[in-house]
Amino acid sequence: MDFLPNTQKDREEMLKTIGVKSIEELFSDIPPALRFKGDMKMPAALSEYEVAKLMRELSEKNSAKDLATFVGAGAYDHYVPSVVRHVLGRSEFYTAYTPYQPEVSQAVLQSIFEYQTMICEITGMDAANASMYDGASAAAESVTIASGLTRRKNALVSRTVHPETRAVTETYAKGHNIAVKEVPFENGVTSLTELDKLLASDVACLVIQQPNFFGNIEPVEEISKKVQAAGATLIVQVNPMSLGVLRPPAEYGAEIVVGEGQVFGNPMAFGGPYLGVLAVRDKYLRRMPGRLVGMTSDNRGQRGFVLTLQTREQHIRRDRATSNICSNEALNALAATVYLSWLGKEGLKELAEHCVAKAHYLADAIANLKGYSLAWNTPFFNEFAVKCPVDPEEIVKSLVSKKILAGYPLGRAYPELKDHLLIAVTEKRTKKEMDDLLAGLEGLA
Amino acid sequence: MRGLEPLIFEVSKPGRKSYSLPALEVEKKPMSEYLPGGELREAPAELPEVAEVDLVRHFTRLSQLNHGVDIGFYPLGSCTMKYNPKINEEVANLPGFTDIHPYAPEETVQGALQMMYELQEYLAEIAGMDKVSLQPAAGAHGELTGIHIIRAYHESRNDSARTKILIPDAAHGTNPASGVLAGFQTVQIPSNSRGGVDIEALDKVMDETVAGLMLTNPNTLGLFDENIEKIQEIVHKRGGLLYYDGANANAIMGIARPGDMGFDVLHFNLHKTFSTPHGGGGPGSGPVAVKKDLAPFLPVPVVEFDGEKYFLNYDVPNTIGRVKSFYGNFLVMVKAYAYIRSLGPDGLREASKDAVLNANYLLRRITEYYDLPYDRHCKHEFVVSPQRIKKETGCHTMDISKRLLDYGVHPPTNYFPLIVDEAIMVEPTETESKDSLDYFADALIAIAKEAYSNPEMLHKAPHTTVVGRLDEAGAAKNPRLRWRKGM
Numbered sequence: 044m045d046f047l048p049n050t051q052k053d054r055e056e057m058l059k060t061i062g063v064k065s066i067e068e069l070f071s072d073i074p075p076a077l078r079f080k081g082d083m084k085m086p087a088a089l090s091e092y093e094v095a096k097l098m099r100e101l102s103e104k105n106s107a108k109d110l111a112t113f114v115g116a117g118a119y120d121h122y123v124p125s126v127v128r129h130v131l132g133r134s135e136f137y138t139a140y141t142p143y144q145p146e147v148s149q150a151v152l153q154s155i156f157e158y159q160t161m162i163c164e165i166t167g168m169d170a171a172n173a174s175m176y177d178g179a180s181a182a183a184e185s186v187t188i189a190s191g192l193t194r195r196k197n198a199l200v201s202r203t204v205h206p207e208t209r210a211v212t213e214t215y216a217k218g219h220n221i222a223v224k225e226v227p228f229e230n231g232v233t234s235l236t237e238l239d240k241l242l243a244s245d246v247a248c249l250v251i252q253q254p255n256f257f258g259n260i261e262p263v264e265e266i267s268k269k270v271q272a273a274g275a276t277l278i279v280q281v282n283p284m285s286l287g288v289l290r291p292p293a294e295y296g297a298e299i300v301v302g303e304g305q306v307f308g309n310p311m312a313f314g315g316p317y318l319g320v321l322a323v324r325d326k327y328l329r330r331m332p333g334r335l336v337g338m339t340s341d342n343r344g345q346r347g348f349v350l351t352l353q354t355r356e357q358h359i360r361r362d363r364a365t366s367n368i369c370s371n372e373a374l375n376a377l378a379a380t381v382y383l384s385w386l387g388k389e390g391l392k393e394l395a396e397h398c399v400a401k402a403h404y405l406a407d408a409i410a411n412l413k414g415y416s417l418a419w420n421t422p423f424f425n426e427f428a429v430k431c432p433v434d435p436e437e438i439v440k441s442l443v444s445k446k447i448l449a450g451y452p453l454g455r456a457y458p459e460l461k462d463h464l465l466i467a468v469t470e471k472r473t474k475k476e477m478d479d480l481l482a483g484l485e486g487l488a
Numbered sequence: 489m490r491g492l493e494p495l496i497f498e499v500s501k502p503g504r505k506s507y508s509l510p511a512l513e514v515e516k517k518p519m520s521e522y523l524p525g526g527e528l529r530e531a532p533a534e535l536p537e538v539a540e541v542d543l544v545r546h547f548t549r550l551s552q553l554n555h556g557v558d559i560g561f562y563p564l565g566s567c568t569m570k571y572n573p574k575i576n577e578e579v580a581n582l583p584g585f586t587d588i589h590p591y592a593p594e595e596t597v598q599g600a601l602q603m604m605y606e607l608q609e610y611l612a613e614i615a616g617m618d619k620v621s622l623q624p625a626a627g628a629h630g631e632l633t634g635i636h637i638i639r640a641y642h643e644s645r646n647d648s649a650r651t652k653i654l655i656p657d658a659a660h661g662t663n664p665a666s667g668v669l670a671g672f673q674t675v676q677i678p679s680n681s682r683g684g685v686d687i688e689a690l691d692k693v694m695d696e697t698v699a700g701l702m703l704t705n706p707n708t709l710g711l712f713d714e715n716i717e718k719i720q721e722i723v724h725k726r727g728g729l730l731y732y733d734g735a736n737a738n739a740i741m742g743i744a745r746p747g748d749m750g751f752d753v754l755h756f757n758l759h760k761t762f763s764t765p766h767g768g769g770g771p772g773s774g775p776v777a778v779k780k781d782l783a784p785f786l787p788v789p790v791v792e793f794d795g796e797k798y799f800l801n802y803d804v805p806n807t808i809g810r811v812k813s814f815y816g817n818f819l820v821m822v823k824a825y826a827y828i829r830s831l832g833p834d835g836l837r838e839a840s841k842d843a844v845l846n847a848n849y850l851l852r853r854i855t856e857y858y859d860l861p862y863d864r865h866c867k868h869e870f871v872v873s874p875q876r877i878k879k880e881t882g883c884h885t886m887d888i889s890k891r892l893l894d895y896g897v898h899p900p901t902n903y904f905p906l907i908v909d910e911a912i913m914v915e916p917t918e919t920e921s922k923d924s925l926d927y928f929a930d931a932l933i934a935i936a937k938e939a940y941s942n943p944e945m946l947h948k949a950p951h952t953t954v955v956g957r958l959d960e961a962g963a964a965k966n967p968r969l970r971w972r973k974g975m
Contacts, residue, residue: 044830046571046763047842048921054842057849057922061865066841069848069865072712073744083742085610088832091575098826102584104599107592114589117813126506126540128581130547137577138556140567140766143901145960146893146953149492150554151768154547157496160970164533170969173769176625179813210810214636214787218671260527288519290529303813313600314590314814316625316771328967334769338975339963341956342948345492351963357628357665358904362674367665370626370759374767381547384496387537390507392529397512399522404514422523443593451591474513 044091110448111476115426115467116256117178117205117303118311121284121394122471123382127308130381137374141334145349146341151373152348155336158380165283165383165391166300167291168322173334174376175319175368178303179208182250182280183215184366185299185321188330189248189276190221191365197246199275201226201233203255206456208280212250221247231259231419231428233266242269248276248299253292254285257453257465258402258426259419267296283307283320285424287395298324308382309375318375329355332366334373394470398425402468405477409466412481414488418463426467428453428460432488435464442483449480492954493550496543497971500536506543553954555898557765561924563850565869565901565913566660566708568738568760573830576764576823585822590814594799600818601798604791607825608775614836615734615754616747617777621786622816627735629811630755630774631666631702636808637753637778637785638700638729639670644785644806647727650699654728656685658709658905660735663702672699679907683862684713687722694722700729705749706739706867708905708913710847720750729753729782737761738917739844739867742837753778762824773820787811842918843868846925850916853929857936861908869915871908874936878910881939885910887946888935894952895931 049057054066063069070078089097102108112120131137135150142148142155155173162171175181186198198216200209202225209225216223226249227237233251242249249270253261263279270277279297281289284306292300305317323331329352337351357364386394402425410417414432431438435452442449454461468477519528538546555562562569579585588597608620624630635653642650653667656677667674675693680686685703694701701723706712713719723730732746732754738761740746746754758764758773766772778786788807789800800815831839844867851860851870858872877883889899889912901913916925938945950956968975 044573045835045838046573046831046919047838048919049842049845053922054845057845061845061848061852063848063865066845069844069867070712070743072714072865074714074717077716077744077749079616079743079745079748083613083833083836085613085833086829088835089829091830094575094826094830095579097829098579098822099582099584101599101603102579102582104602105584105588105592105597107588107596108584110589110592110596112589112592114591116591118590120587120589122510124507126543129544130551132577133548133551134558134572134765135551135554135556136768137765138558138562138569138572139554139768140562140564140569141769143564144555144889144893144899145958146890146950146955147553147555147898149955150550150552153493153495153550153553154768156969156971160495160497161533161535163970164535170967176629177813180625180629180811205813207810207813211812214809214811215669218632218636218639218669220671260524264526286529286533288523288529289527291533310586311589312586313588313597313818314816315812316773316817316820317813335967335969337963338968338971339959341958343956345955347492347955347958349958349960349963351960351967351969353964357661359661360665361661362664362668364661364665364668367628367632367662367669368626369628369662370757370766370770370772372625372767372771373769374765375771377768380496381543384536384538384543384546385506385540386535387500387505387507388532388535389505389537390509391535392532394507394509396516396519397509399519400512400514400516403522422527424523439593443596448589448592448596470509473510 044088110446112448113466113480114448114451116451116465119306119467119469120311120471121306121469123308123310124385126385127378127381131374131378136377142350145347149347152336154377154380156348158376159336161380161383162320162322165286166322167293168300169325170328171322172331173336174372175321175333176372177317177319178280178301179211181301181319181321182208183212184332185278185301186212186216186221186248187219188327190219191330193247193276195245195247196221198223198248199226199241199246200250203228203233203257204250204252204280205256231257231421232261235265238269242273246273246275248278250278252280254282254424257428258423259421263295271296284395287391288399299327304379307379309378316372316375318372318379330365333368333371397470398468401472405468408481412485415484426465428463428465431462431464438464438487441487445479445483447480447483492553495971496536496546499542499546500538502537504537504539506538506540561897561920561928563900563914563916564898565915566735568915568917570763570917571919572763572765576826579826580819580822585819598798601791603825604821605793605798607821608791610828611756611775612777614741615777616745618780619783620775620777621790622775622821623787623812624774624776625812625817626770626772627755627757627774628662628666630776631662632669633776633787633811634731634753634755635666635670637782640785640806640808641782642699649697652698654698654701657907658707659702659704660708660733663733683709683711684715685719687715687718691722694726694728696727698728700731702731702733704733704736706736709862709871710866710869711862711864712867716749735760736868739840741840742833743840753782758820758824763827764820764823771817771820773817839918846916846918846920850914850925850929854932857933869913871911871913873908873910877936877939881943883939883943883946885912891935891946891949892931893950897928
């Protein structure tokens, strides 16, 4: 298959207009020594049927698709309603690009405006951008914003923040010569005493996660007071779904809110594409990376939407831009917008409550199993750590045969927690699946 | 103020709903018994309350306000808006790809890892490079990754005086921004009279304080830099590395390879060259390919094959770390993989050949009316400038582009590259027929004539779109970035 519409006759006519004898002549400015003369080593072309078959076979090799998933750790198995796929399948959305020409891009622009509004409503913040690559890069770029505004070159990140968010933050910070230090944890949450020691007057920001990587509820009020007293910026990475029941970060003094937006209508998809939520207080607006859509009017007096405050961006400011981001995750943000419209005001709350209730049912039951205990006596949302009598890696491996993906072995990122398993529960998990997991765990103890 | 389609919030009515949840099956206590009272949300977020039919109609009607590749010609320069085959969308929706957790055990995701491994191999082959990371989420993200790799390479050799990155004045805006984001000072290199890098200027600034040069070849003028051998020699001899911005790789698949040109690291845009849709602004995917010497610096993890099974390798000795969570934009990779398998090596080369043929044909069809700053054969795209039209009629690129909207095509990239006054940057791609090129050329010629006969027609354009020219200055002066009741 080649998807080329030109016929040989078309090509001949075109060559004539150009005034050359062959297409080859159009490449005559490439030095002969640099012309690729061999055959690229890859399989020959396939028909559509053969591609469909090949891809189906590859996909069938992923038996993970049939597992009852109790792994969260940054990607959650929530149901994606049919309407999301239906709207995303509209090729007016998916075959468009960045809405540079607003007169023919009102669909993309208005849907981003709706997305920005929803994120502001959920987080309580003043402004949200059109999305970042993912939660991790949103957090990493927030550290840059905070460092720029405070003119300080030290950043703190709690060790209860997702290990991959910390890793990405570390990479980005290197480019700005920002030194990143980690704040240890205590009883499954950020240690306030350690935080006191590290919060010096040269600290630009603190990144925390709420609920944190272990699922636990951080003492955000105390943390926020300390950060504010030090004149630093509080950056909070949220699981946006938790904001169905938890209070908006703006209420406790978050100045930048980031999050992994996957939970809103995007499948787990082996890690991507997801979308990075980024929302700020007004004073950070002009330092914000990424696209922003604003409401305006046209020369006929109609309401319309445009990309705005573009002087922050790379295509205008080049080396003085707030970031290099250009393509973002617009279609995933559209998925989030459709999903949140589907859930609505009551649905987001009710779904979050279901996650809480189911997770607590399972946690209580696991705590009653012989040999197992909850790692900490700390409130949690829909994810919790369990201390296990056997190696969690063995548990995961063993329960796959029972069609269960039991959890995330915390030893992979926290050597001191190598006998701990992190378990997440979404609304999709049935009582039977939870009871199967319980039986599986009991059998391994 | 009335809009074309109400905002979803404006059609909301208390008590309406679309959602349904699976049975709870377990006891649900008041939330305050699970969570600290002080941390609970007092009032639910003000999300719209709509029935499913309202929701579907809203987004369907909204979608009809947009142009896309499936609707018509979209010659946006440097964006490669080629047709996105439907089969790729279909296979990316297979449950075996969508419903797998990134932390599932390797033995349960062998198909996903095999696809990624093979895609790495194909991209390395197309690039003429040795090793690939699929982690970056977009082109600019790939640039950032590549420049971090260059930085780490010099640091590993204790060559810490290299604080600058050289960037031609024709470069994409992301290049200088990525250089700065990776901690470098950027130095601009002028272009010569043939639209390539000014060799003398390069020679003057290339010294032991320079980490490398970022280059797009063919460049943003659509021109292949004939001096690339000389350029790479100057940079390499003085210890620098060469970065290839793959945004324009649609011109060279199977024809010339960046690795053979002397580049050390590059990124591809899967959403451009490899036909994955642009999604209204993303998701993209920006894999990075490197020569052998730079492989130890790639972000972790890299997908490897031990002869029996595919696995994620976190043991990369001098890795720059991570640039993204998990492994990159997986579903975008699925589509690019399906595309490469559909075309095969010959199909990829034919695609590049027709992309270049289409661009040159279109160029020659309009040069009677639009000025060509560099009169050469172009590659997959070209830049013209309406100099005469501007001088003689007062109509600008902006007016011409807005008038094009009335003809039902998406305008080319405007006012870029910056080195060409009033630039119009056109990239037709290979998936357009001679007929759609002729339609577009005829439209551009008709507009050029209108500029002389009825310039107001252009100044006031567009006339037929659902909205007219929008007040962008007003939007920036008084930012309204979210909806509020009574707005």
